[in-house]
Amino acid sequence: MGDVLELHPTYPVRTERLLLRPLTTADTDALLAYRSRPDVCRYVPFEPMTPEVIADRLAGMWATTSLTDEGQALTLGIELAATGQLVGDVVLFFHSRLHRGGEIGYVVNPDFEGNGYATEASRALLGLAFDDLGLHRVIGRIDERNEPSAKVLRRLGLRQEARLVHNELVKGEWSTELDFAILADEWRAQR
Numbered sequence: 001m002g003d004v005l006e007l008h009p010t011y012p013v014r015t016e017r018l019l020l021r022p023l024t025t026a027d028t029d030a031l032l033a034y035r036s037r038p039d040v041c042r043y044v045p046f047e048p049m050t051p052e053v054i055a056d057r058l059a060g061m062w063a064t065t066s067l068t069d070e071g072q073a074l075t076l077g078i079e080l081a082a083t084g085q086l087v088g089d090v091v092l093f094f095h096s097r098l099h100r101g102g103e104i105g106y107v108v109n110p111d112f113e114g115n116g117y118a119t120e121a122s123r124a125l126l127g128l129a130f131d132d133l134g135l136h137r138v139i140g141r142i143d144e145r146n147e148p149s150a151k152v153l154r155r156l157g158l159r160q161e162a163r164l165v166h167n168e169l170v171k172g173e174w175s176t177e178l179d180f181a182i183l184a185d186e187w188r189a190q191r
């Protein structure tokens with residue numbers, strides 16, 4: 001840790017109810033079940049996904065299982081420990097080695113919303129980001145209208161720092177962006 005700033009998790013990463021682990025081609029149908037839905041994609045930077053896009057991602061960006069340098073992103077599936085069902089995924093972006101900065105994101109299948117899975121998985125991801133990778137600051141950026149997502153970030157202890165009015169054109173509409181952040185010291189203080 002410390003100066004090394006690399007993350008090589010031992011999989012699966014276990015929480016009370018969940019297993020976080022890399023996605024595989026066996027997850028294709030479960031991924032399609034939510035990542036192909038326009039309602040799921042409304043406030044995220046990707047379009048509803050086809051099987052081809054899922055296959056491309058699995059072979060590309062989602063094949064990453066460790067973080068060794070800035071610019072990389074680690075995407076992990078959220079699996080229910082009790083049933084083996086894939087219910088969503090989380091991502092940790094390693095933005096800057098110099099500033100020790102990163103960002104989190106999460107998506108949960110609407111059929112499994114309202115159970116605290118996004119919060120539980122993201123809390124484990126923040127643990128990896130701060131305690132194992134050694135980040136100093138982690139941000140979350142959301143569309144202001146995405147209230148369920150704001151609640152996830154607040155539950156995790158992130159503070160709102162900025163409101164960027166009509167910052168990006170997302171799916172044909174101006175999106176007002178809320179920026180949240182948490183520092184390593186704040187993470188340790190709340191544990």
Ligand SMILES: CC(C)(COP(=O)(O)OP(=O)(O)OC[C@H]1O[C@@H](n2cnc3c(N)ncnc32)[C@H](O)[C@@H]1OP(=O)(O)O)[C@@H](O)C(=O)NCCC(=O)NCCS
Pocket residue numbers: 039040041043044105106107108109112113114115116117118119120141142143146148149151152155
């Ligand atoms: C954002 C998103 C992940 C939130 O999902 P979620 O299930 O509401 O979030 P959580 O996992 O934190 O669950 C919290 C809810 O579960 C409830 N809950 C039930 N059992 C619980 C438990 N055992 N532990 C914790 N929470 C529990 C909480 O009360 C809370 O409900 P509330 O918000 O009505 O109070 C989901 O809406 C989503 O995937 N949206 C589409 C993609 C997206 O926009 N991603 C974010 C991009 S910035």
